[in-house]
Amino acid sequence: MTQRLESLTQQLLEAARRAGADAADAMAVSGSAIDIDVRQGKLEQAERSEATDLGLRVLVGQRQANVSASDTSTNTIETLAARAVAMAKEAPEDPYIGLADPSQLATDWDAAALELWDDAPEPSPAELQEDARRAEAAALAQSGVSQVQAAGASYGARHIWLAGTNGFSGGYTRTSRSTSCVAIAGEGLGMERDYDGDSRVFQSDLRTPEEIGTLAGQRATERLKSRKPPTGAFPVIYDERISSGLIGHLLAAANGSMIARGSSWLMDALGKQVLPESITLTEDPLRLRTQGSRPFDAEGLPTRARNIVENGVLTGWTLDLATGRKLGMPSTASAARSTGGGPSPTVTNLSMTPGTITRDQMIAEMGTGLLITSLIGASINPTTGDYSRGASGFWVENGEITYPVNECTLAGNLRDMLMTVTPANDIRPWLSRVVPSLRVEGLTIAGA
Structure with a gap:
């Protein structure tokens, strides 16, 4: 063939x-x-x-x-x-x-x-x-x-x-x-x-x-008899099933095409801290048995592992050849394409530094807040990082899940949110996006 x-x-x-x-x-x-x-x-x-x-x-x-x-x-x-x-x-x-x-x-x-x-x-x-x-x-x-x-x-x-x-x-x-x-x-x-x-x-x-x-x-x-949570500012845990979506907003803002257009909330963040110091984000297109792996990118460049964020600091943009030339930087061998279009910069396999505690321990430490298991819709301002999403999950009081939650809205700013991230240790290493459950502090929840 x-x-x-x-x-x-x-x-x-x-x-x-x-x-x-x-x-x-x-x-x-x-x-x-x-x-x-x-x-x-x-x-x-x-x-x-x-x-x-x-x-x-x-x-x-x-x-x-x-x-x-x-x-x-x-x-x-x-x-x-x-x-x-x-x-x-x-x-x-x-x-x-x-x-x-x-x-x-x-x-x-x-x-x-x-x-x-x-x-x-x-x-x-x-x-x-x-x-x-x-x-x-x-x-x-x-x-x-x-x-x-x-x-x-x-x-x-x-x-x-x-x-x-x-x-x-x-x-x-x-x-x-x-x-x-x-x-x-x-x-x-x-x-x-x-x-x-x-x-x-x-x-x-x-x-x-x-x-x-x-x-x-x-x-x-477990979701039966769902109701709305109280309104206010609370810590939120993004379950491991959906946490990669939160990190995906950072990856999108660090994409060279967004930077070249001047439409990213990370425009001034290169070389600056965007996550806690304990966290590194690594792209590795050469991971074994992983659906996002590939030996070369869509422009024929050899792929390699690289840290997008290292010890909390944003180290570079995601670039193909054209966006790299626009920004005066070399390609990161991140070009992807379909038969119907030309190359564009895209992150493949991503892994995030896991934490040291389980999700259950994180829930216990949170005290009162929201565990999110599903997200609905999105309103993300790409230039400011303002964040608003519908969500459902479980309300937590005194470190224990008390009832399922439906129909609430989360609001915050991605720049502030990501600086408060605390990871759990519940990664699934075979996924293309390996991101554990994440606790974020002080989001505004609009519920009952």
């Missing part, structure tokens, strides 16, 4: 040259996926997809254009290249675009060593259906669960190849296997729902359907 994708990218580059492109890069992705949903013990939906997608970026002087197609015929490739060049000639000039210099390119990598591909046989639809059925049955077995909204299992495999007229050519493959369950507890207006799921590169690492369904059911029943 990879040989065919390599051949397709070379055909795209040759066609782009013939059409008049000064430079070009091409991407070919071939994949298959199976998705199975079960309801009331019976098959609800089954989907299988197989496709090969092509993407081509051409440069004519300092102008560029991107085109894509799912037809791999020679005629389509020639037409695609001609249209891309015609589009590029009409595009505005951008002094910062351009392929990587050959000296910057990855030349020696071992994609197999990252363990992104599971050699186990592809599961049959019947096997996936049985996994979904078992998850649903486990959820329904929990006292208080009235129905299961969704129980599903899926498998996917992708082959990726990237090549450019600068001499780069390389690819890798990846697989994924997942099971999920959404359970509903209660009846009528008192219904509550919650979920659990797991997704892994290797099927043998996946948690059992029974564990997933049971936890989804337990979480749903």
Whole structure:
């Protein structure tokens, strides 16, 4: 399969040259996926997809254009290249675009060593259906669960190849296997729902359907009889399931595209403290058996581990080649792209320094406040960091969970919030975003 994708990218580059492109890069992705949903013990939906997608970026002087197609015929490739060049000639000039210099390119990598591909046989639809059925049955077995909204299992495999007229050519493959369950507890207006799921590169690492369904059911029943919390300023704990979203706001503000546009609340924060001194945020695209891993980025640069925040200090922006040139900095090998678009800076695998206490100990130490297990909507001002989100979870008094909470709003400023973060030790190291539960002090809660 990879040989065919390599051949397709070379055909795209040759066609782009013939059409008049000064430079070009091409991407070919071939994949298959199976998705199975079960309801009331019976098959609800089954989907299988197989496709090969092509993407081509051409440069004519300092102008560029991107085109894509799912037809791999020679005629389509020639037409695609001609249209891309015609589009590029009409595009505005951008002094910062351009392929990587050959000296910057990855030349020696071992994609197999990252363990992104599971050699186990592809599961049959019947096997996936049985996994979904078992998850649903486990959820329904929990006292208080009235129905299961969704129980599903899926498998996917992708082959990726990237090549450019600068001499780069390389690819890798990846697989994924997942099971999920959404359970509903209660009846009528008192219904509550919650979920659990797991997704892994290797099927043998996946948690059992029974564990997933049971936890989804337990979480749903725990939310019964929810009510609003009091209004005021209280400490808040972001459960490990959602805590990466809070850190994601920092990552978005440290993205080179935001900095280059001058629209980030972290504009003046480079080299300054943005998190407590005990915390380091590390991006590592080379972690084994992790879905965000890759041996090179979408511009062919070798990936490597780097600290985005070190001992609480912001050390740099997330950059691809173009944003790096705009800011006078080298790329951090963080370019990502799809077949339908050009490169853009993106963080892949992230890990945060865990704390030394459990989530339960953190709850006990908090005294009175809110444990958040779900977030709803968002209103984030990217230039000021003002933060407002709907939330639900559990109210804590005297260090103990007292009742479930629904329909409240959190408000604060991200710059202030992140400086008060205290992490627990409940990380799941196989995730692409490894962030523990986080306690944040003094958020304003609008409840009853």
